[in-house]
Ligand SMILES: NC(=O)C1=CN([C@@H]2O[C@H](COP(=O)(O)OP(=O)(O)OC[C@H]3O[C@@H](n4cnc5c(N)ncnc54)[C@H](O)[C@@H]3O)[C@@H](O)[C@H]2O)C=CC1
């Protein structure tokens with residue numbers, strides 16, 4: 447039996463716990479740690495998984511999944527370092543944090559895999575990108591892939607691309623939610639009741655996502671909606687006039703830069 451401990455059961459940590467359970471892992475194979483006693487009780491009641499302290503998790507788990515905010519990593523590593531089991535695999539879900547940080551702070555030879563997941567994990571539709579650290583071999587990558595496939599899709603990427611991946615798919619769902627929010631407001635502007643506007647836009651988003659999922663090119667799909675002298679081209683002209691495409695390029699570049707900055711905050715010296 448492989449014991450998996452989720453260290454920090456917030457939004458992503460809880461999504462992973464629930465996904466692993468849905469994917470067939472038993473509650474007895476899972477552990478989690480949380481700072482707040484109320485949160486421990488809530489999650490234990492909801493999932494039947496045992497909440498333990500970080501030292502206990504490190505002593506018992508074969509796979510330690512780190513899901514705290516990057517800003518909270520240092521005290522966690524202080525607790526983890528003296529207790530981690532020889533050969534245990536560390537899986538980091540933290541934005542920006544390089545595998546070298548864990549390798550420096552944990553016992554020599556600890557295998558580390560860096561992952562960038564996203565919140566659609568809660569509906570089994572995560573996009574996760576994984577990269578091996580210095581001591582992680584093909585078996586470690588395959589194990590992480592197997593775990594993450596229970597909550598969505600997985601791609602292997604060189605670690606040097608992880609900051610860009612974080613900006614694209616890690617934060618990506620937020621851009622779509624933002625767009626949906628703005629489009630629902632447009633319905634309000636046009637006099638449509640909010641609940642109807644939300645239904646129109648959300649179902650349009652679901653339908654568009656399903657069409658994209660058939661590997662059809664987004665340009666072809668958009669052109670099929672855009673009739674000569676029709677309604678869509680009038681909207682597209684406004685989007686171009688307001689620089690929405692350039693704004694997206696700049697926004698995603700800014701997110702990439704922030705991910706790199708989060709990693710640099712933990713550099714040695
Ligand atoms: N929210 C998102 O969309 C995504 C988040 N991530 C990464 O996942 C990590 C977690 O993010 P969220 O779940 O959004 O944050 P969150 O704030 O919801 O969860 C973090 C949890 O860790 C707990 N925690 C902090 N220090 C702890 C410690 N020493 N021991 C035990 N528990 C501790 C906190 O109490 C909190 O519940 C971050 O590093 C973030 O970069 C990655 C991809 C997407």
Ligand SMILES: O=C(O)[C@@H]1CCC=N1
Nearest residue numbers: 540541612616617618
């Ligand atoms: O905003 C953040 O820092 C996290 C990482 C990727 C998505 N959310």
